[in-house]
Amino acid sequence: METAHDEPSGAAAAPPWWRDAVFYQVYVRSFADSDGDGVGDLEGIRSRLGYLELLGVDALWLTPFFTSPMADHGYDVADPRDVDPLFGDLAAFDRLVAEAHEHGIRVTIDLVPNHTSDQHPWFAAALRGGPERARYHFRPGRGAGGELPPNNWTSVFGGPAWTRSPDGEWYLHLFAPQQPDLNWDDSDVRADLVRTLRFWLDRGVDGFRVDVAHGMAKAPGLPDLDPAVVPVLTGAHAHPVEDPRFDNDEVHDIHRMIRQVVDRYADTVTVGEIWVQTDERFARYVRPDELHLGFNFKLALTAFDADSVRRAIDNSLAAVAATGAPPTWTLSNHDVERHVTRYGGGETGTRRARAMALVQLALPGVVFLYNGEELGLPNVDLPDWALQDPIHEHTGGRERGRDGCRVPMPWEGGGPTFGFSTGDRSWLPMPSDWASFTVESQLEDPGSVLSLYRHALEVRKTVEAFDGEELEWYGAPPGCFAFRRKGGGLICALNTSDAPVPLPPGEVLLASGPVTSSDLPPETAVWLV
Incomplete structure (x- = not known):
């Protein structure tokens, strides 16, 4: 029912809980594995809720755990209203949400509205020529016999953004070929998203992080890219120029639709992954009737240099100044190299990361932490045989991909899994020298990175000097x-x-x-x- 989060009548108005919250991103595959298969799962997360309460975070952001063939590790969704057996089931999800709330921790989940899996029932029917084809972007090819893609768009993961279907038409995928883009002009697509939102809100979730929030609407007519800029567009987050694939005006109608649904559930929040050219374009996504928060990557893309960091802070504050939305701050996530490594690695990188943790947590607004950064984890240089990111595959190995920042959490003891799994393997191999990074080794060490985060989060919550x-x-x-x-x-x-x-x-x-x-x-x- 849609009043599950409603405040008691007569309750005094208060700032939303998320306005200065600390979110903790859990990359579900890499947090904690309860069943020994080497992949993290929902029961594993539930078993570590006490740690998260001790750390002092306000909310979780869970990466996709929905039914998926895992071509992009869950970001290729075959059923957005069920749990993949790899991660558990709906009963496990319900237990996780209930117990998180008992620990005083909110739960937000990923929403993946730009595309589906090619194993989604809609796409299977579309390939057979059914009416579901209108829910995707199918086009005839160019050239003799339609042998060429409909336009020159490239995939973010490398190569063309079009794959030819058995009947000769081509379908659009801005990411992997197994992730066909949805056509948001189709009313069935919009209605299905409303069903998905309500499904999870009725199960008690506190909000959504919207994946590729800038990408759902494509430029009318799907015009060609300027050939001069095509070479600079490949890469997970490369949108440095005007780009008809992303950030088109029609996308704001979709966000207003999402907001209308979410606002019927009190105390809920939407966070958009937004990669755009300018602060002015960013601000449009966090207008009062669209997203509550925009995920801000400026600090995550800034070197350890006072002038650069100050510019990133000033630009971030300016981007939301006229919108009423609070700024957000992040140093790492599942798509970005861990900042210990970006800052030089080793003792130097750790020292700089500790300093930037205090800068991030001192800023007004919303903070996003990525699992493991509170341990000072570095990026891992994995061997080629271990790499699983589709970016590595689709660029022919030219790009290493994002696996290095997704290596599982070390909890206690020794290798090969350091307490991450009840088994003897993890889906990405963990370095044999990570014993000093474990939660167990850092928890009682007052000089550890973990102790610094715990102390800083406690001070941030309890000291009035952080007001304003x-x-x-x-x-x-x-x-x-x-x-x-x-x-x-x-x-x-x-x-x-x-x-x-x-x-x-x-x-x-x-x-x-x-x-x-x-x-x-x-x-x-x-x-x-």
Whole structure:
């Protein structure tokens, strides 16, 4: 029923829970495996809810666990209203949601509306020439006998965005050929999404992260790409130019439709994965009647450099300033190289990642953490035989893909699975030297990355200095910055230079590394009041 989340009548209005929440992204395959098959599952997540409560996060974001042949590890959905047996069943999902709520943790799930699996019943019927063909983008080819694709669009995963069907027509897939794009001009497609939204909301979910939120509507007529820009478009998130495949105006009607459904369930949230050219285009997705939040990649694409980080913060705040939506902040996720590695790896990368954790958690708005970043996990350079990302396959090995940031969580003990699985293998191999990264080894170590995150999350929740949604910048030496939360008075300072700098005045609340009473060392951040 649609009132499952309604507030009691007469309840005082309060800011939405998600406005300054810390979301924890669980890549379901890689979090915890309860049945020994080497792949994470819903019961595995449920068994670790106590850890997540101890960590101090407010909400989970679960990557797809729906029925799927796993050509793209769940992002090719064959049934959006059921659980793939690899991950459990609907009863396991219901237990997970209920127990998460008992732990005070909300649950949001992935929504994959841009495409289906080629094993979806609709697509099987479309290939047979049924009326379901109108739910996808089928077109006759060009050239003699239709031997050429209908246009020159490329797939994000490499190669052409068209595959020829047995009857000679071609179908569009902006990702893998096993992921045919849906036609959002079709009323059946829209009606089915409404059914999916209601299905999961009625089961108690607290919201959705919308995959490829900028991609559902294609430019009318599917015009050719400018040949001059085609070579720069391949890559998981390469949309550097005007691109008729993505960010077309009609997509906003779809988001308004989603919002109308979600708003009938109190305390729910929508988060869009948005890759667009400009801040102005980004802001359109988080207007009051569209997405509540836009997933912001600016920090995740920024080097460890004070000036670059400050520009990313300023641009992020400016992008949502006129919309009423809070900013969001992320350093890593399942599509992006882990930031310990991006920042140089080893001790250097870890030291810089610790500093950026304090910067991220000091900012106003919503924070997204990716499972394992609270352990300081690096990207893993996997051997070719272990790679499973379709990007690696469809680029002919030119791109390594995203497997390196998806290696499973190390929980306790030793290899080969470090407590991730009850069996002796994991779907991606785990490095044999990860014993020092386990939750077990870090939990009682006050100097560990995990202890830093736990302390920072506790302070963020309980200290009034974090109040307020505006920042004020201080003057700072080259290679440094300092800002103050105007509503509460927290000061966060970052030194990315190679020399110590004077600390701003105030009492130290928390530091990413050792600090003196007067100096902030290189590659260190600090909170002061």
